[in-house]
Amino acid sequence: MIKLVLTDLDGTLTLDKSTFKVNLSAIEYLRLLEDRGIKIAIVSGNSYPVIRGLTTYFGFSGGLVAENGCVLHFKQKITVCKKMDRNLIQEFKEKFNVKDSWQNEYRECDFGFNPAILTEEMKRWAEEKNIYINSSGYAVHIAMKPAGKAIGVRKLIELYNLDKNEVAAIGDSLTDIDMFNEVGLKVAVSNSDEKLKEKANLILNLKSGEGVKEFAKMLIEGKIWS
Numbered sequence: 001m002i003k004l005v006l007t008d009l010d011g012t013l014t015l016d017k018s019t020f021k022v023n024l025s026a027i028e029y030l031r032l033l034e035d036r037g038i039k040i041a042i043v044s045g046n047s048y049p050v051i052r053g054l055t056t057y058f059g060f061s062g063g064l065v066a067e068n069g070c071v072l073h074f075k076q077k078i079t080v081c082k083k084m085d086r087n088l089i090q091e092f093k094e095k096f097n098v099k100d101s102w103q104n105e106y107r108e109c110d111f112g113f114n115p116a117i118l119t120e121e122m123k124r125w126a127e128e129k130n131i132y133i134n135s136s137g138y139a140v141h142i143a144m145k146p147a148g149k150a151i152g153v154r155k156l157i158e159l160y161n162l163d164k165n166e167v168a169a170i171g172d173s174l175t176d177i178d179m180f181n182e183v184g185l186k187v188a189v190s191n192s193d194e195k196l197k198e199k200a201n202l203i204l205n206l207k208s209g210e211g212v213k214e215f216a217k218m219l220i221e222g223k224i225w226s
């Protein structure tokens, strides 16, 4: 029985990939799950203040994971990664000519940069420096290793004392692969990156927020493990 649904934000709760506009009826459907006792938690690469604010205003009660697994909220704010080395941020920006995401001012461990194109050269640089690097399609993210959505998700599930088979995760991008590794039910929206679809046990027919609605309906109608 699914007791906790983890949802990515960008590309998943939005109208489509590459827009920040949220699909408002997807939020309504997730609230219906909350009404039925299933907790909803956003798991995102976005900063803690952004996800904390959205969680509050959307009416989700499942806690949250921000900064790609590095910062979570369960009764209180918990930081589970090392703080980012500011010299490495500077080096990354200069070497690859990328710009800070406006949220970097509010981040501790995981930092985002645009354009969101992850190159082989960037991967080599990160590997040499033992740095986590990934792209959500919205930004390239770097953090000191170990980082990635798995760390925060593992901690949240442990704090809830849930079995991974009681947890579902829904996402759209490469950064969600880590989150899939920690849960029983791995759900990809139809416009997900191919590498995420390969790891999914349910690929939805609809894209982004419409896919979230499709999944919520399946849960409500009892079409999914219960």
Ligand SMILES: O=C(O)COP(=O)(O)O
Pocket: 008, 009, 010, 011, 043, 044, 045, 046, 047, 112, 136, 137, 138, 139, 140, 173, 175
């Ligand atoms: O912060 C980003 O770049 C994307 O965030 P997401 O994990 O909600 O897709």
Ligand SMILES: [Mg+2]
Pocket: 008, 009, 010, 011, 012, 136, 171, 172, 173
């Ligand atoms: Mg996403």
